[in-house]
Amino acid sequence: MKKILVANRGEIALRVMKTIKKMGIATVAVFSEADRNAPHVKFADEAVCIGKAPSSESYLRADKIIEVSKELSVDGIHPGYGFLSENADFARKVEENGITWIGPGSKAIEIMGSKLAAKDAVKKYDIPLVPGIDKAITDTKKAREIAQDIGFPILIKASAGGGGKGMRVVNEEKELEDQMKRAISEAESAFGDGSVFIEKYVTSPRHIEIQVLCDTHGNYLHLFERECSIQRRHQKVVEEAPSVVLDEKLRKEMGEAAVKVAQSCDYVGAGTVEFIFDENRNFYFLEMNTRLQVEHPVTEYITGIDLVEQQVRIARGEELSFSQDDLSIKGHAMELRVYAEDPLEDFMPSTGKLVKYETPSGNGIRLDNGFEEGMEVPIYYDPMLAKLITYGKTREEAIEMMLEAIDDYLVEGVSTTLPFGKFVFQHDAFRSGDFNTHFVKEYYSPEA
Numbered sequence: 001m002k003k004i005l006v007a008n009r010g011e012i013a014l015r016v017m018k019t020i021k022k023m024g025i026a027t028v029a030v031f032s033e034a035d036r037n038a039p040h041v042k043f044a045d046e047a048v049c050i051g052k053a054p055s056s057e058s059y060l061r062a063d064k065i066i067e068v069s070k071e072l073s074v075d076g077i078h079p080g081y082g083f084l085s086e087n088a089d090f091a092r093k094v095e096e097n098g099i100t101w102i103g104p105g106s107k108a109i110e111i112m113g114s115k116l117a118a119k120d121a122v123k124k125y126d127i128p129l130v131p132g133i134d135k136a137i138t139d140t141k142k143a144r145e146i147a148q149d150i151g152f153p154i155l156i157k158a159s160a161g162g163g164g165k166g167m168r169v170v171n172e173e174k175e176l177e178d179q180m181k182r183a184i185s186e187a188e189s190a191f192g193d194g195s196v197f198i199e200k201y202v203t204s205p206r207h208i209e210i211q212v213l214c215d216t217h218g219n220y221l222h223l224f225e226r227e228c229s230i231q232r233r234h235q236k237v238v239e240e241a242p243s244v245v246l247d248e249k250l251r252k253e254m255g256e257a258a259v260k261v262a263q264s265c266d267y268v269g270a271g272t273v274e275f276i277f278d279e280n281r282n283f284y285f286l287e288m289n290t291r292l293q294v295e296h297p298v299t300e301y302i303t304g305i306d307l308v309e310q311q312v313r314i315a316r317g318e319e320l321s322f323s324q325d326d327l328s329i330k331g332h333a334m335e336l337r338v339y340a341e342d343p344l345e346d347f348m349p350s351t352g353k354l355v356k357y358e359t360p361s362g363n364g365i366r367l368d369n370g371f372e373e374g375m376e377v378p379i380y381y382d383p384m385l386a387k388l389i390t391y392g393k394t395r396e397e398a399i400e401m402m403l404e405a406i407d408d409y410l411v412e413g414v415s416t417t418l419p420f421g422k423f424v425f426q427h428d429a430f431r432s433g434d435f436n437t438h439f440v441k442e443y444y445s446p447e448a
């Protein structure tokens with residue numbers, strides 16, 4: 001593989017290209033008219049404008065990306081996250097055009113893209129599932145039977161949903177009929193697939209996910225867990241590895257469960273298996289993400305593995321050069337996603353020019369950054385500017401390093417979530433490790 005095109009933008013495009021370059025492989029960037037001066041464009045060996053600013057006219061243009069790849073004799077395409085990274089049709093088209101897809105097979109993407117198909121695939125491996133029904137239900141009578149059987153509160157989930165989209169909490173029977181109707185029509189219009197299912201609502205869970213790495217020689221490994229409970233409206237804000245609540249026994253159990261989930265869909269490449277973890281220390285499979293995730297750097301830090309390098313090696317048909325026993329957790333990593341949003345205005349996206357943009361650096365500080373001073377923050381895309389990651393011997397050290405790094409991160413011209421990050425890392429509930437997915441709702445009420 002001599003040349004790889006990264007079909008993405010922002011921090012992840014730059015981050016992926018850095019590893020590709022380190023491997024001695026040429027890089028091709030694609031960009032929209034709004035990203036003409038973006039860092040990932042300047043960094044690449046070659047760069048091609050693929051259309052206008054709106055994603056639908058640029059980063060989501062599958063055919064254009066394949067056409068450019070063929071023109072430049074690209075050998076592989078890395079999709080990053082978001083955009084076309086979990087689009088099975090795109091994965092298929094890339095392969096059909098003789099280009100290596102640096103990601104899982106389209107079959108695995110399809111199975112895990114449907115929550116019901118995912119449940120069906122994993123249940124043969126007795127993976128713990130939340131009590132409920134794993135078949136699509138359409139009539140309220142059936143829904144009522146199930147709800148009575150598992151007990152309220154319940155969740156109605158869209159099979160084609162994910163990441164919190166298409167989920168409705170129902171607290172009592174009298175709401176059920178109306179909520180079912182709304183859930184089905186909402187799923188139909190949002191995903192073109194109205195199938196919904198029901199689960200017991202685990203009311204105050206932690207969100208813990210396991211990184212898996214699978215090659216084409218039948219090796220399936222896990223690279224331990226990431227704690228992702230600090231979320232705002234299903235958008236992760238702070239992630240860390242390892243989790244304070246897992247002991248060796250649970251870590252092994254969840255890791256092995258994640259490996260089985262990967263095996264259930266013949267997974268290849270880097271993937272993430274999401275669980276919820278309740279107060280009784282039970283974990284339940286939620287969904288599998290068939291892409292490299294935003295928060296992958298915290299896993300890279302505690303394992304010393306470059307996940308993008310492994311994705312490229314696996315795509316080249318190489319066997320993993322390490323076994324499960326070679327892997328262990330060293331240190332503690334924290335990640336803060338830095339968004340151009342105003343935490344005092346309900347996290348409204350903040351646009352404008354980065355008049356000042358001075359970033360922290362130093363030992364144990366990593367900044368996966370998509371911007372430079374003087375750049376405009378475009379309105380067309382996810383408003384994440386960068387990911388600030390710190391790595392310490394202990395969790396306490398990683399937190400202290402994070403607080404210092406936040407103080408050295410000077411941004412003028414847009415509001416950012418840096419002050420919100422400071423709030424989290426200074427909060428006793430966070431510092432003690434005693435938090436769940438309701439942390440932000442429970443503790444963060446910005447003084448007006």
Ligand SMILES: Nc1ncc2cc(-c3cccc4ccccc34)c(N3CC[C@@H](N)C3)nc2n1
Nearest residue numbers: 130155162163164199200201202207231286437
């Ligand atoms: N049966 C059951 N009970 C509790 C759950 C809790 C979550 C969840 C996970 C992570 C953060 C959340 C924030 C608010 C509400 C829910 C969550 C959840 N998610 C969120 C997005 C997707 N990964 C599935 N599914 C759940 N399912």
